[in-house]
Amino acid sequence: MQANAPTVAAPAAPRRTRRARVAWGGHVVTVGGGAPVRVQSMTNTGTADAAATAAQVKELAQAGSELVRITVNTPEAAAAVPAIRELLDRMGIAVPLIGDFHYNGHRLLTEFPGCAQALSKYRINPGNVGKGGKRDAQFAQMIEAALKWDKPVRIGVNWGSLDQDLLARLMDENSRRPRPWDTRQVMAEALIASALESARAAESLGMRGEQIILSCKVSGVQDLIAVYRALARRCDYALHLGLTEAGMGVKGTVASSSALAILLQESIGDTIRVSLTPRPGEARAQEVVVALEILQALGLRAFAPSVTACPGCGRTASTAFQQLAAQIDDHLRAQMPLWRDQYPGVETLKVAVMGCIVNGPGESRHADIGISLPGTGEQPAAPVFIDGQKAMTLRGENIAAEFQAIVQGYVEKKFGSPA
Numbered sequence: 001m002q003a004n005a006p007t008v009a010a011p012a013a014p015r016r017t018r019r020a021r022v023a024w025g026g027h028v029v030t031v032g033g034g035a036p037v038r039v040q041s042m043t044n045t046g047t048a049d050a051a052a053t054a055a056q057v058k059e060l061a062q063a064g065s066e067l068v069r070i071t072v073n074t075p076e077a078a079a080a081v082p083a084i085r086e087l088l089d090r091m092g093i094a095v096p097l098i099g100d101f102h103y104n105g106h107r108l109l110t111e112f113p114g115c116a117q118a119l120s121k122y123r124i125n126p127g128n129v130g131k132g133g134k135r136d137a138q139f140a141q142m143i144e145a146a147l148k149w150d151k152p153v154r155i156g157v158n159w160g161s162l163d164q165d166l167l168a169r170l171m172d173e174n175s176r177r178p179r180p181w182d183t184r185q186v187m188a189e190a191l192i193a194s195a196l197e198s199a200r201a202a203e204s205l206g207m208r209g210e211q212i213i214l215s216c217k218v219s220g221v222q223d224l225i226a227v228y229r230a231l232a233r234r235c236d237y238a239l240h241l242g243l244t245e246a247g248m249g250v251k252g253t254v255a256s257s258s259a260l261a262i263l264l265q266e267s268i269g270d271t272i273r274v275s276l277t278p279r280p281g282e283a284r285a286q287e288v289v290v291a292l293e294i295l296q297a298l299g300l301r302a303f304a305p306s307v308t309a310c311p312g313c314g315r316t317a318s319t320a321f322q323q324l325a326a327q328i329d330d331h332l333r334a335q336m337p338l339w340r341d342q343y344p345g346v347e348t349l350k351v352a353v354m355g356c357i358v359n360g361p362g363e364s365r366h367a368d369i370g371i372s373l374p375g376t377g378e379q380p381a382a383p384v385f386i387d388g389q390k391a392m393t394l395r396g397e398n399i400a401a402e403f404q405a406i407v408q409g410y411v412e413k414k415f416g417s418p419a
Contacts, residue, residue, distance in 0.1 A: 032238030096120030
């Protein structure tokens with residue numbers, strides 16, 4: 001009996017969501033409604049320092065962030081937002097800015113109209129809008145500002161800053177159930193209910209559903225997956241994904257990748273952020289790099305040429321292939337700001353840098369362009385494969401520089417405009 005061909009996993013059918021528009025000037029980023037999953041990041045500068053904040057926004061945007069959120073927490077920060085926008089415009093950085101508001105957003109958006117206008121979107125946390133009788137009025141003030149300036153909003157609920165009145169109400173209701181839920185289930189329901197009730201309140205004030213994006217952030221991988229699966233079943237708003245505190249380095253990268261990959265594979269999520277804690281001196285843009293790699297690894301988007309390289313083993317005592325792989329990867333990333341406009345489609349390029357004869361030729365043939373370096377005891381020769389065919393063999397001391405030049409020539413020929 002003939003075996004059936006294996007099925008290659010693919011993301012679930014696109015979730016039907018409303019299509020939001022986040023714009024600045026003539027630059028529009030569409031979110032949801034079948035648009036590509038968008039990458040977001042956030043600055044950690046004091047927003048009142050307009051120059052430092054604009055510089056970091058530029059760094060994040062050039063790394064690939066399509067939306068950048070800034071803290072707007074004081075009158076000084078709100079007053080600086082128009083200057084930040086102006087500095088970015090002068091530098092040619094059109095990335096939309098999102099204002100992150102807690103506690104006093106209703107006042108800042110009202111008292112600083114320049115801030116309200118210069119931002120492209122407002123982030124509102126229902127748990128930090130106001131207490132008791134002030135909550136509805138202060139929430140309404142923020143929605144009214146969004147309506148006045150025609151800005152979308154993200155209603156972003158956080159595990160650590162839940163609406164305590166809502167949580168108490170749900171806990172009370174739970175105590176009357178024949179089989180009460182455990183505390184984590186009630187808190188998950190509180191997150192979802194807070195987001196949905198706030199979205200409905202915003203629509204009752206005049207916002208259109210396509211102007212609203214929701215998020216329900218937690219810090220645990222399994223909790224995030226459970227909450228977003230439930231949220232996706234209960235609404236058609238665009239959704240923003242991310243662990244609220246992913247952590248540092250490898251831990252934060254793995255946790256974010258694990259959670260986001262599962263949800264994105266199920267077609268849940270329209271924007272993502274990887275909330276990494278930078279190590280001292282580490283670039284803030286690392287969180288953007290991780291987000292891009294998650295989307296590219298899942299085959300959802302392509303941002304930069306990919307470099308396949310073997311991990312090394314006893315056959316590859318030399319570090320030559322590691323050095324060349326790093327050199328080529330760094331070169332491709334450094335060239336992308338220029339290549340993105342000059343060579344459309346170059347982000348789909350696949351390069352292989354392999355370390356020995358076992359998998360080297362095969363992997364190199366599967367790439368657009370690849371090189372198989374000699375392993376321990378092999379002949380000092382490095383065959384180069386282009387579009388699946390052996391094109392040449394490099395020898396000598398300048399293999400790295402020669403291969404880099406071959407890659408550059410391939411990019412110009414394949415992705416450059418016809419003469």
